[in-house]
Amino acid sequence: MAENVFDDKAIFYSKNCLDKFAAFIQNKIKAQRIFIVCDTNSSKHCLPYFKKCVGDKIAINIIKIKAGEVYKNFETIGFICAQLNKYFATRNDVIVNLGGGVVCDAGGFAAAIYKRGMHFINIPTTLMAMIDAAIGGKTGINFEGLKTILAHFIFRLPCL
Numbered sequence: 001m002a003e004n005v006f007d008d009k010a011i012f013y014s015k016n017c018l019d020k021f022a023a024f025i026q027n028k029i030k031a032q033r034i035f036i037v038c039d040t041n042s043s044k045h046c047l048p049y050f051k052k053c054v055g056d057k058i059a060i061n062i063i064k065i066k067a068g069e070v071y072k073n074f075e076t077i078g079f080i081c082a083q084l085n086k087y088f089a090t091r092n093d094v095i096v097n098l099g100g101g102v103v104c105d106a107g108g109f110a111a112a113i114y115k116r117g118m119h120f121i122n123i124p125t126t127l128m129a130m131i132d133a134a135i136g137g138k139t140g141i142n143f144e145g146l147k148t149i150l151a152h153f154i155f156r157l158p159c160l
Helices: 017-029 040-045 047-054 074-086 101-116 127-135
Strands: 033-039 059-065 094-099 119-124 138-143 146-153
Touching: 017 047, 033 040, 033 047, 033 074, 033 101, 040 047, 040 059, 040 094, 047 059, 059 074, 059 101, 074 101, 074 138, 094 101, 101 119, 101 127, 101 138, 101 146, 119 127
Parallel strands: 033 059, 033 094, 094 119
Antiparallel strands: 138 146
């Protein structure tokens, strides 16, 4: 595993990279708050570990969506954006997508359109999310029966 975490690469990895996460958010991106988008699965299995690693070093707001491909739609994007609006998210805040492909796709798409774009970081929890949404740089939603027909590509996509 690489030891140079959080350099100028688009993809970061290390054995203990979450230990350095809060410092990266505050120092490199200069954000004061993060909004964690997770689903019912990742909130149960991954969120407690994430919170433990980050601690109280940065303000965290949780946006929980339902799990499953069927929820990768406008309604979910609207819900994410409404939650961001409810907590007065700014373009300087960061969305952290903690979960599988649906979470990374939907959270990334919401980040791309909310206030004309926010920083976001994918922390993929499945192999498909690692390949497709996180490393591939695709965000998007399903529409009128077509899979990920409304999408946006990010070319400098940070992820863990």
